[in-house]
Amino acid sequence: MSKEIVSRAADYSQWYNDLVIKGGLADYSAVRGCMVIKPYGFSLWEHMRDQLDRMFKETGHQNAYFPIFIPKSFLSREADHVEGFAKECAVVTHYRLKTDPAGGGLIVDPDARLEEELIVRPTSETIIWNTYKTWIQSYRDLPVLINQWANVVRWEMRTRLFLRTSEFLWQEGHTAHATSKEAMEETLRMLEIYAGFVEEFMAIPVIRGVKTPSERFAGAVETYCIETLMQDGKALQAGTSHFLGQNFAKAFDVKFLTRENALEYVWATSWGVSTRLVGALVMAHGDDDGLVIPPRIAPIQVVIVPVYRGEDQKTPIDQEVGQIILKLKAAGIRVKYDDSDHNRPGWKFAEYEMKGVPVRLTLGSRDLSSRVVEVVRRDTREKMSWPLEGLAAALEQLLGQIQENLFSKARTFLTDHITPADDMETLTAILDGKGGFVSAHWDGNPQTEEKIKELTKATIRCIPLEAGGGEGKCVLTGRPSARRVLFARAY
RNA sequence: CGGGGUGUAGCGUAGCCCGGUUAUCGCGCCAGCUUUGGGAGCUGGAGAUCGCAGGUUCGAAUCCUGCCGCCCCGACCA
Known part of the structure; x- marks a missing residue:
């Protein structure tokens, strides 16, 4: 019993940390407020990212990349924006280190001060709108539909793994439109994409809404959001989509000529979701035995654990599993065969439950002789014995059921709360x-x-x-x- | 930044009040054998400048001073 986790009832915050760390998603790092996202956690993020990316592209958006550094003066161009972000910015003031002449290590070279300080982006509206000024002259240049996958830094006073880290990964969409109506349509379109993704892939029901002025994004005219509910009864904002009006166009002087040859300011939106979604996933579905990951974004959907005495029993199991894997992969199922010999089956059962793998198959000699396999679903813990014939199709269906069950459980919880x-x-x-x-x-x-x-x-x-x-x-x-x-x- | 707590091996810890051999135990790690259907057993082994700096002392994990880190609660926030 090396990986005990605290129960939700005993200490909800500790339970959350245990799941993130012991589930292998992330670790604390040497840098205050920053975390290391481990391979399993990153793979989860990649599945979320890839799906969102597909949805963005299906709605006409393209990816691009803008600098991590923003000249300090840019940030102050939009009054509300600077007020919202100024107190949590990391600032680059120098560009060189040197050996301390007084002996010892490195010091910042006082002769290498930057003429204008650079801000490590807390969000990219300013650098992007400064660029859009050169991209947009005519209504023919519109709309501009750009998304960026990036890291941003917000110097938070208190941090929590995935929920609030000083540096985090996210995507930020920044679009420019000829009319207010079109920009508003875009704002709502993206809100709907977020809602659809979180509900259908992460199996977390959301409430779509508008923020009050005091909760509005700094620089936005209107902030739309999807709100989710965690098991401890606290709400978590899972994504935002902002209608920026002409605020940034005016701040960065981005105008275009209409068909009627009139010069007008461009209308804007921005929208984002972050690695915080991983935290939402942990808290929405996890239980006292570990993570519970919805099949549609699970890095491993099915794990196979062999049970055997000695190599002569393992060989036929390996052969059978080889066949199973071929069929599961052909059905598009992400499968892992854990035949490592340094951990015994019981250890593996607990480990993959901790990691939230939706389905576990156990295959031993006695299953093999009766042509069946033990199937255990993570969400209900139900154990079943299924025939090897037709396994792939049956598992495909089971994964769908698990996805649905997780969502309906979470939806009931939300409705009841x-x-x-x-x-x-x-x-x-x-x-x-x-x-x-x-x-x-x-x-x-x-x-x-x-x-x-x-x-x-x-x-x-x-x-x-x-x-x-x-x-x-x-x-x-x-x-x-x-x-x-x-x-x-x-x- | 305010309040509270804490720092001993990769992780969790005992020892500290009352200074004194080679710093305790568990997990993990390495080797070997036995095991394998719910977190294996035995044997042997490796691993710690006791957060850092200074002081008191014949002698400091232990006493004193200063500093630092981390965690929790608040203010701030996706």
Whole structure:
């Protein structure tokens, strides 16, 4: 029992850390606030990334790459933007080190100060819009539909593996359009792509919504988001899509000539999801025995463990497994055969459960003689004995069932954790009790929002795009409200 | 940045109050044998400048001073 994990009930935060580290996703690094993403965790990210990339390209976007460094002056061009990011920027001030003349190691060469400091990008709107100025002259140049896969740095005071690290990986889409309507359509299109990806591939149900002004992206006119709910009842923002209006076009002077020969500012969007999604996955599906990874993005979908005494028993098993692997691969299933001899079967069972592999096959001599294989699904722990004939097709179906089961379980949890409240007492009681989202009326005033945050530590996660439940009175002030919004404590 | 905690082998730890042989134990690691259907057993072995610097002392993991790192709670945030 070398890899005990703390239960969710005992210590939820520790449980999360245990899953990330003992599940082999990531490790702490020598750099404060930065993590090492290990091969298994990176493979998971790659599957997420590849699928999103496909979806972006299907909707007409192309990938490009912009510099990691941003001249300091760029950041201050858009007033809200600089205010939002200034206090968490890493800054490059010098370009050379030298040996300390006073002896010992290296020092920053004081003669090598940069004329203008460079910011390590916390997001790329400014460097990209500075570039778009040279790309866009006519309505014929529009739309510009660019995505970038990159790392960014935000100097957070407190960090958590995957959920909030100083450096993280993400994608950021930056588009330019001729009209406000078109830009808004793009904003919502990408929100829908995120929602579809998170629900259909990660098996996590989302709530689509709009942020209140105080939660809006720095520099955006409107921020749309998908919100998810973790098992401890806290909300996690899983993705955002921003309608930037003409803010960045004005800040970087990006104009185009319309068909009617009029000079107008371009309309913009930006949208992103990050490695934080990995954290969402861990917390949405994991259990007290480890990770539970939805089949559609699992690095390993099926693991095969042999059971044998001695080499003479192993040879026929190897041969049979060879056949199985061929058939599974032909069916497009990602399969791993773990016949390593330094760990015994029991150890492997626990290990692959910890890693959240959706299906385990166990094949021993006695299975072989009756032409069956033991099949164990990770989500329900159900053990079955299946005939070797027709195995690939049956597994394909099982993987689909697991995917569906994970989603429906998470959806039930979400639905059960959206609770209406019409007064502060109820709102607080729900937050302190079962947690989750509280659907309540809000008068639209930022000060009311701030006050509720002070009182309850809950923020307005979003104004849901779906039905608002009709008119009512603000949960705090009693002033009239057109619709309900969702409050929650959040990551 | 404020409050609390902590630092001994890759990981988890005992020893510290009350200074004294070769720093304890478990996991992991290496070798060999036996094992293999839910985290194997036995035997042998490797692995630690006790966070760093200074001080007190015949003698410091242990006492004193200073510094540093990390973790948790808050403010900030995807």
